[in-house]
Amino acid sequence: MNFDKAHAVYIQYHLDKRMGERRGRLKRGHREAEKLFCHNIWWPLLGNFDHLHPEFEILDWRGLSYFCDFVWLTQGVKLVIEIKGFGPHVRDMDRKKYCNELNRETFLKYKKA
Template identity: 55%
Template sequence: MSFEKAHQAFVDGHLASRGGERKGRLERGHGYAEKLFLQNVWWPLFGSFEHLHPEYEVYDWNRKSQFLDFAFLPALGRLGLECDGFQSHVKDMDRQSFSYS
């Protein structure tokens, strides 16, 4: 299967299984950088999106909802992935304001 077909099936499958903010976050958050990461890094290494979850919701120490760009959740471990930097997550905010402390 080509990357384009696999990617479309990957996103469509996750959209179909989600609702509410989790679905909206995937619709809004899975963009150019995330697809580029999958195409140029993930797909060449793994050739599959098995156990990979886009825009994966986690809770921080204060029970505040956060979304990882991807979570890799095989049976024997967990890995959170962010494929973009500070600028893509905040706008008009300095690094001090961005801090969780």
């Protein structure tokens, strides 16, 4: 199976399993940068999307949701992958968004599985 077909099946599989905000977040959040990561990095390395979850929701210590671009969950590995685009992570930031992003990154860095 080529990348385009495999990627379409991968995204549709996750859309079919989700409802509400989790589904909406995947529709809105998986865009060009995330697809480029899949195409240029993930697919050449592994050739499949097994155990890779797009727009994965994690709750912080306050019960607030954070969505990670990708989480790779296997028996022995739990890895968060974030794609940092210029627009949402630099150009469109104000102080509050910047503070929230720092809190989010700190939480994800020290999150125990």
